[in-house]
Amino acid sequence: MTNGTPATVAEPLDTTEFRDVEAQLKQRFPAAVLDVERAYGEIDFTVQAGDLLQVAGFLRDQPGLEFVHLADVTAIDRSELPSRQRNHAGDEARFAGIYHLYSIAGRRRVRLTVPAEGPDDKPTVPSLYPLWKSTFCMEREAFDLVGLRFSGHPDLRRIMMPWDWVGHPLRKDQPLGGEEVPFSMTWNDPDFATLGTQTLNPDAVQAPLPKGVDTTKHMVLNMGPQHPATHGVLRIALELDGERIVSAHPDTGYLHSGFEKQAENVRYKDFVPYTDRMDYTSAMCNNLGYSLAVEKLMGVEIPPRAQAIRVVVAELQRIAAHLVWLATHILDVSGTGMSLLMYAFREREMILDMFEMISGARLTYSYVRIGGVWKDAPAAFVARVQEFCELFPERIDQYERMLTDSVIFRKRV
DSSP, X not given: OBTTBOOEEOOOOOXXXXXXXXXXXXHHOTTTEEEEEEETTEEEEEEOGGGHHHHHHHHXXXXXXXXXXXXXXXEEEOTTSXXXXXXXXXXXXXXXXXXXXXXXXXXXXXXXXXXXBSOTTSOEEEOOTTTOTTHHHHHHHHHHHHOOEEETOTTOOOSXXXXXXXXXXXXXXXXXXXXXXXXXXXXXXXXXTTTTSOOSOTTSSOOOOOTTOOTTTSEEEEEOSSOTTTTSSOEEEEEEETTEEEEEEEEGGGGOOOHHHHHTTSOTGGGHHHHHTTSTTSHHHHHHHHHHHHHHHHTEEOOHHHHHHHHHHHHHHHHHHHHHHHHHHHHHHHSOOHHHHHHHHHHHHHHHHHHHHHHSOSSOOOOEETTEEXXXXXXXXXXXXXXXXXXXXXXXXXXXXXXXXXXXXHHHO
């Protein structure tokens, strides 16, 4: 809420636009579609695992449907759901694969729920890798965190957790837990006795190499996770033929902080500060995305002024995040962008000043909240936004001249 106007319950979203999708699927695959569920303006088809590839391919290629974009693949553990809350009365599978398809032409999305086959220790669904190569990492993540296996995936292995991790953290029988860390008021602690000495043989634990890496002909180099070129804790296994990169295999697990498991153990409103830290260059956008999801589930309608403030701060955050990208990218690509780095961060500081004005913070804000925003924007904030909007187009022109006139930059891109 904002300006004293409370959030209200929204009208149910219309789902009639999916009637053609349902009719064509039931006509083409009468035995494959087990159930159809409508909620929150979306539609969900429960599909048998053995028919997933045919159904997904039909949704992608059929004229008039054209759900060409596979937006996400995930998995859920339904062990704590009563059977009556599952999509299909006869569906007793503990695990299910979830596929979000989007039609760019039709501007609509559908969801496929696929009950897993096999025992609980090896639940399996077909991989959609033959249809969408983008599933390579998404299916690995679902396998890593939930333990759902994807038959036909070319390299199904962990992507977030350490390769020798035991269990799958997003299963309902996995505790929140955590590693015990010794705390002491002084350095007189036996846990610090070996500080500064090597206690582990460097060859004692060796992570397996990705499939296809040829160690007999090529050198394998470990880049990161602490490397100035990665701008974060990203590890890359590089296969090199001299100075030529044959293949590169990113290891993103060092960026994983366990937000998903934490979200299951706190109240909706208490998770907002965690969204700040998912991407600390886009905290406002993360606040907004999470709040919109909860508001949709609750059927909450946001006051118009709060909606307008949300749009303004999200757009400002997008610009600030892109300024970080532009400044650091140019520096990496050409090595000549130090001036641009300073100029771009100058404009970013203007945006952070505005964020500090309305939230009291410059990096992690928790300003956009479920039901609206934390507080109304002061009049001075509106004036600062107008000033920035008048100034920034000219600054963009300056960036463009600095880059297009740079011979080094043009040759490298």
